[in-house]
Amino acid sequence: MRDFLLAFPALFSIVNPLGGLFIFLSATQRFHPTLRAALARWVAIYSFVIVTASLYVGAYVLTFFGVSVPVLRVAGGIAIALTAWGMLNAPDPEPGQDKSTAELPTASTASRMAFYPLTMPLTTGPGTISVAVSLGTNRPRNIGEGQFLWFLAQMTLATLLLCAIIYLLYRYADGISRKIGPTGTAVIMRLSAFLLLCIGIQIFWNGAAELLASVH
Numbered sequence: 001m002r003d004f005l006l007a008f009p010a011l012f013s014i015v016n017p018l019g020g021l022f023i024f025l026s027a028t029q030r031f032h033p034t035l036r037a038a039l040a041r042w043v044a045i046y047s048f049v050i051v052t053a054s055l056y057v058g059a060y061v062l063t064f065f066g067v068s069v070p071v072l073r074v075a076g077g078i079a080i081a082l083t084a085w086g087m088l089n090a091p092d093p094e095p096g097q098d099k100s101t102a103e104l105p106t107a108s109t110a111s112r113m114a115f116y117p118l119t120m121p122l123t124t125g126p127g128t129i130s131v132a133v134s135l136g137t138n139r140p141r142n143i144g145e146g147q148f149l150w151f152l153a154q155m156t157l158a159t160l161l162l163c164a165i166i167y168l169l170y171r172y173a174d175g176i177s178r179k180i181g182p183t184g185t186a187v188i189m190r191l192s193a194f195l196l197l198c199i200g201i202q203i204f205w206n207g208a209a210e211l212l213a214s215v216h
Contacts, residue, residue, distance in 0.1 A: 004154040007135050011051065011162050014127045019192055021169040023122055025177055026087050026189040033174055040170035042114035043123055048163040050124045054132035055155050062133070069130050070210035076126025077204025083117045084197035088190065122196070123166065127203055 024043070028036045053061075062072065135155065140147040169176075177185040 001154060003138075003151055004158050007155055008158040008161060010131055010135065011128065011158060012165075014131050015047075015124060015162060015166070017123075017162075017166045017169045019195070020123055020166070021173040021176065022185070022188050022192040023087070023196055024118060024170045025173040025185070026090070026193060027118060027122070029189075036174065037171055039114050039118060040167055040173075042111065043119050043170055044163045044167035046115050046119035047124045047166055048159055050120060051128060051132050051159045051162070052156065054129045055136040055159070056152075058129060058133040059137055069133065070207040070214075073126050073130065073203050073207030074211065075207075076121050076129075077200045077202070077207060079117075080121045080125055080200030080203060081197055082200075083122060084193050084200055088193040088197060125203070126207075127199075 024040070028039060031039070062069065139151050180188065
C-alpha cells in the first residue's frame with residue numbers, strides 16, 4: 001500500500017476538507033439546507049472526477065494544450081484569490097434568518113455552482129491538480145505482474161476516501177456550525193476566507209516565480 005500511503009496524505013493536506021467546510025458554508029450560507037446537501041454530493045462527485053482525471057491523464061492534457069504547471073498555478077491562484085475576496089467582503093447572514101426564506105436556485109444554477117466555484121477552484125484547485133499530476137507521473141511503466149493495475153487501485157482508493165470525507169464534512173457543515181455557535185462560525189468563516197485569499201496569492205506567486213526563473 002505504498003502508493004496509497006503516499007497519495008492520500010498528499011491529497012488530503014492540499015485539499016484540506018476540514019478548513020474547506022467553512023468555506024463551503026460561507027459560500028452557501030443563504031441557500032436552503034436541502035440544496036446545500038445536494039451541492040455537497042455534487043462537489044464530492046466533481047472532486048473525484050477532477051482528481052482522477054488529473055492522476056491518469058492530467059499530464060497528457062496539459063502537454064496537448066501546451067499549458068505548463070506554473071501557468072496553471074498562476075491562473076488558478078488568481079481565480080482563488082478573486083473568489084476569496086468576494087467571500088471575505090460578503091455581508092453576514094441576518095441572525096435568526098428563517099430557513100424557509102433561504103434562496104433556492106434552479107437546478108441548472110446549482111449544478112454550475114457545484115462545479116465552479118465550489119469544486120474548482122475552492123475544493124480541488126490548481127494545487128490539487130498539480131499534486132495529482134505529479135502522483136500520476138510516478139505510475140509504473142511495466143504493466144506486467146499486475147503492478148500497473150495495483151497502482152490504479154491504490155490511487156482510486158485514496159481518491160474515493162478523500163471524496164467521501166469531503167461529502168461528509170460538507171454535508172453536515174450546518175450541524176458543525178450550530179455546535180460552534182453563530183459567533184464562532186462567523187469568525188472562522190472570515191478567517192477561512194482570508195486564509196483562502198492568502199493561499200490563492202501563494203499559489204499565484206509560486207507559479208509566477210517559476211515562470212520568472214525560466215526567463216533567465
